[in-house]
Amino acid sequence: MSTELNRAADALFPSNGTGRVGNVKFFRGRNREVTAEQLADQLNRADDQVRSGNIQPVVEIDGDLTA
Amino acid sequence: MRYSELYEYVQSQTTAAVSVKDLAAQICAHHRSDVGIVNFWPVELDSNVSYGHIKYEWDRDSPYEEEFRIANIRYDKNLNRCWRRFVCCKELMHVFDKPDERVDTREKFFRLMSELESLRLKEDMSPMFYSELEAQWMAIILLCPPRLRNIYKPLLESKTMTEYAIALKLKIPEAAIRNTMNDYYDQAMERLLNSGQ
Numbered sequence: 046m047s048t049e050l051n052r053a054a055d056a057l058f059p060s061n062g063t064g065r066v067g068n069v070k071f072f073r074g075r076n077r078e079v080t081a082e083q084l085a086d087q088l089n090r091a092d093d094q095v096r097s098g099n100i101q102p103v104v105e106i107d108g109d110l111t112a
Numbered sequence: 113m114r115y116s117e118l119y120e121y122v123q124s125q126t127t128a129a130v131s132v133k134d135l136a137a138q139i140c141a142h143h144r145s146d147v148g149i150v151n152f153w154p155v156e157l158d159s160n161v162s163y164g165h166i167k168y169e170w171d172r173d174s175p176y177e178e179e180f181r182i183a184n185i186r187y188d189k190n191l192n193r194c195w196r197r198f199v200c201c202k203e204l205m206h207v208f209d210k211p212d213e214r215v216d217t218r219e220k221f222f223r224l225m226s227e228l229e230s231l232r233l234k235e236d237m238s239p240m241f242y243s244e245l246e247a248q249w250m251a252i253i254l255l256c257p258p259r260l261r262n263i264y265k266p267l268l269e270s271k272t273m274t275e276y277a278i279a280l281k282l283k284i285p286e287a288a289i290r291n292t293m294n295d296y297y298d299q300a301m302e303r304l305l306n307s308g309q
Contacts, residue, residue, distance in 0.1 A: 050225060057167075058218040067181055068168040068214040069221060070206045070244060071228060072199050074188075076160045081225035087162045091155045091186040102151040106136075106200055108193045110129045110283060 053085040056092060113142035115208045115250060116305045122257045129283045130255050132201045136183075139207055147207050148180030152200055154189035163188050163195065166203035168214075183207060194285045201255055205247035213243035246307075249291075249300045255284045256292040258301075265293050 058064045071084055094100055121138055122130055136150040148171075157164065164187035170179045185203045187196055215221050220240055227241040256264075260282060267273040268289075275293075279286040291297065 050222075054218050054221055057221060065170040066167055067170060067216050068206055068209060069165065069224075070203065070209075070215065070240075070247070071165045072163045072202055073228065074157075074159045074162045079161045079229060081229045083158075083161045084225060084228060087157050088165060088167075091153070091157065091165070094155045095153055095184070095186070100153060100155065102153055104133070104152075106133050106152045107129075107131050107197055107283070110127070110131060 049082050049086040049089055053088050056089070113139060114308070115205075117142070119254065119257065119305060122254050123259055125259075128260075128281065130257065130260075132197050132204065132255075135201065135254060136204060139204065143207060146181055147183050150183045150204065151185065153184060153186040155186045156190075157186070157188035159188050159190065163191060164199040164203055166206055168206075194279060194283055198251060198255065198284050198288055202247050202251040205250040205254075206243065208250070209243050209247075210239070212239040215240055246304065250304055252288055252291050253297070253301050253304065255288070256282055261292060261297065268293055 057066045057069060069088070071088075073079060073084075118135065118138060122135070136152075139147050140150060147168075164185065166186075167184045168181045169184060171182050183204065183206075185200050187199045187203075191199060215224050220238075223238055224240045227238060228244075232241065264273065264278045264281070268275065268278060275289040276286050278293075279289050282289075282292075284292075
């Protein structure tokens with residue numbers, strides 16, 4: 046079974062050269078001792094959520110800045 | 113568009129807080145060859161592991177058009193407004209990554225992931241990992257540019273305002289205020305504005 050890291054790498058940079066990703070970067074969370082596997086898992090989960098079609102991009106990312 | 117130009121734009125405004133939506137719009141308007149669209153996706157993430165991430169993906173409007181990048185920024189949907197803005201702004205700063213800073217191959221991805229889970233000495237940091245540090249400072253300087261810092265720093269030093277109160281005004285995390293008001297801010301700003309990014 047592929048690790049989450051390998052799954053993420055396969056999705057981002059497929060071996061058949063059809064990948065369309067130009068950059069990937071992370072903002073680490075509260076725990077400074079995360080593993081690459083845990084970070085990759087978060088990326089994979091986010092991909093699944095976006096692909097599900099159940100969420101939409103947020104336009105007003107700032108909310109009401111006058112409030 | 114260079115980072116210094118975005119900085120000049122933010123410095124020229126008179127708003128009480130800097131809009132991340134506006135920063136994204138400026139980048140798309142003036143940096144189109146690199147970023148055509150910015151999407152902010154609210155997703156379920158484990159904030160103990162990661163507050164968010166960015167994926168740049170090539171796309172095109174039609175087979176006859178030039179390709180452009182879509183910056184897909186995913187953030188933990190449970191973040192409060194201040195953290196959401198800071199995380200999204202930091203990830204947005206990766207539009208200015210130089211070619212050697214971009215994770216655009218499988219090997220570079222594995223290298224960055226290895227560095228994110230272990231301490232490295234300065235000499236062994238890859239440009240990709242270093243850009244993670246740069247992007248945080250780039251975000252701090254844009255969300256609290258000198259025109260706003262010059263208002264709040266004296267108030268903090270005279271104890272007229274607390275870090276928390278300033279964070280509420282700027283709508284950024286309280287955790288970011290210490291860096292914002294630290295003397296190193298000026299050095300970081302000079303370095304970033306002169307980096308040519």
